Each structure stands twice: as C-alpha cells, then as structure tokens.
Amino acid sequence: MKAKNRRLKVSVLSALGVAGLVAVVLLTSKSGKATTTDHTSEAPSAAVVKITREDLAKEVKISAEFRPYAEVELHAKVSGYLQQISVDFGDQVKAGQLLATIEIPELKDELDNATATEKKAKADYRNAHLVYSRLLSVNKEHPNLVAQQDLDAAESRDADTSAAIAAAKADAEKYQTLLDYTKITAPFDGVVTRRYTDPGAMIQAGTASQAMPLLRLSDNYRLRLDFPVPVDYVQDIHIGEPVDVHIESLGGKILTGKISRFTDRVDEATRTMTAEMEVPNPKLELIPGMYATAVFKVDQRPHAVAIPTEAIAAGKTTVYVVNTNNEVEQRTVKLGLETPTKYEVLSGVKEGELVLIGDTAQFKPGEKVEPKLVAQ
DSSP states (O other): OHHHHHHHHHHHHHHHHOOOOOOOHHHHHHHHHHHHHHHTSSOOOOEEEEOEEEEEEEEEEEEEEEEEEEEEEOBSSOOEEEEEOOOOOOEEOOTOOOOOOOOOEHHHHHHHHHHHHHHHHHHHHHHHHHHHHHHHHHHHHHHSOOOOHHHHHHHHHHHHHHHHHHHHHHHHHHHHHHTTEEETESSEEEEEEEEOOOOOEOOOOOTTTTTSSSSEEEEEEEEEEEEEEEEGGGGGGTTOOOEEHHHGGGTEEEEEEEEEEEEESSOOOOEEEEEEEEOOOOTOOOOOEEEEEEEEEEEEEEEEEEEEEEEEEEETEEEEEEEETTTTTEEEEEEEESSEEEEEESSOOOOOOOEEEOGGOOOTTTBBEEEEEOOO
C-alpha cells in the first residue's frame, strides 16, 4: 500500500513538472513574438527636405583682369632740357600738380621781347589815335582847315597801330603758352606707374616721332574689369546686371558690382563680346594687372519649383517622396535648369511635398518611414 502511494505521488509531480515546462515554453514564445513585433513596428528615420519655390539661375564664371580707369603717358609739348622732375613711380598725385619742368632759356627771352613789342604798339596807338582824334575835331569845327590827305594819313596810322597791338599781343600770348608748356602737370588724380627720364636729359617735343615720354600716370582709384562673354550668353547681358567678382590673390575676397557697359558686338575671332564693370578702389587695395573671376547669372528662372541635387540619383530622373501617410513613393520627374545645388522641376512633384535626400538606396517604395526635416 505504501509503495502504491509513493508511485502515485511521483506521477503527480511528474505531471506538474511537464505542465510547468509547457507553460514556461509558451510564455517564452509569446514574449519572443511580442519583442519581435515591437521591433518591426519602429519605422526607420529618413532625412527629407520640403520642396519650395526659388529664383534659380545658371552661374557663368569668366576670367578677367583689372586695368586702370584711365592711363596716359605724359610727353613734353616743347623741346628742351629736363630741369627738374618731382615725382617717381609709386607716387600718388593730384590733378594739376606740377610733376616736371622743362628748361628753354631762349623762350623766356622771346616772351620778354614780345611783351616789350606789345607795350610799344600800345604807346604808338595812343599817339596815333590822339592825332587822328584832334584832326577830326578841328575838321569838324573848320571843315576847310585840315587837308583831306592829312586826315586820311592820320586815320591810316590809327588803324595800323591798332592792328600792331593785336599782332604784338598774339605773339606775347604764343610765347607765354609755350612757356606754360615747360611745366608738366597731372591731368587727373592718379598714381605714377613709370618714370622714363632724369633731370638734365634732352627732351623732344611730343610731336616728334622718336619722342620719349617723361612719366606714365594711371587712375587707379577706379578700375575697369573687362571680361569676354561667350556668344551663347550675350542675350543675358544688360546694363546694371549684378556681377560678383572673386579675387583669389586677396584671399578669395568677393566684390559685388554691376555691368557698366558692353560693346554690343561679338568679336568674329573669339566669338565673345566684351562687357565691363567699374570697381571703386579708393584705398588702392586692388592693383591693375590682378586677375579675378567675374560671376554673373544667366537663364534666370524666377519662382521655380526647386529640389536639392542630392535628391536625384546620378543619371536618373526619379525621386523618393514621403507622402502624408509617411510612406515612400517613387516619382518620375521632368527636370529643367540645373544649378550647383538645385534642380528646377517641371513636373512630377509639387511645392510643399517632402522628398528624401542622402542615401536613398536603403529605402523602398511603400516603406513606412519617420521623416526628419533638414533645413536647406
């Protein structure tokens, strides 16, 4: 009887053990399924941008070189010896400033002689005119007292001395002008960029074929930047159009200006048209001869639907759009203008929609994602 009871207890315990094991397995299985379900319900995050409308344009970059706004080589108008030159290259000068003096000793003598001749002519005229006036007065009071021949002679003398004054004055003015030409002055504010001669040198008048200039003067306070516009973009050039100027030699400095003028003619040899902008240079920071890059916009598309270039895979015309249900949609788009960072979209998407950027290959159409808006 006791043995029978022991066997019964063992059977009950075994049954309870099996039941407990089954319960543990079931609970473990349910727990694993729940964990798997929770993991798969988490949607992957995806970087997106909102499609907007922007003013797009293609940028054209053209190499250019600064040159002075005005540049002249100063010659002497008269021949003589260089008496003094008061400037050297690099000096800044003002308009009207005396730069050099030419020495012509005989010219001063000629001026003195012409001045004296003018004074004598004036004295002769005063005497002749006084005689003529008196004879006229006497003849008026006593018509037959003065011979007509004497009256005519006095009138002729009066006219001759008057003409002599004009001739003497013209000579004096001529020599004074020549004397003024011995002083070389600056025609405008600028910088002396070259000096050709030294005091004591024989200077030929500028009209001579072998005449050498004294100085070269450049207006560097305002510069010209000319750049050749390819024929394809000539129609986009207008007076007042903005231009950005990048100057690598000044650490990548960028200046902003406007087109001042253009030739309105395409050069047949280069198939380009020259456009020009003026660049103020009050501190002489820019130096003529420096290279720069002129950047201006063509093919402008105002208020265009725009998406980042990284939203389009290379060689493709499709994008991934995240719809209102946060599901990925593959769209075929028609692209227009391409800029360094944006595409113009003509059809396929619309303003306000979200488009995937970055590594889009990890997503598939119909997949649910958690969009993360990226600022552009």
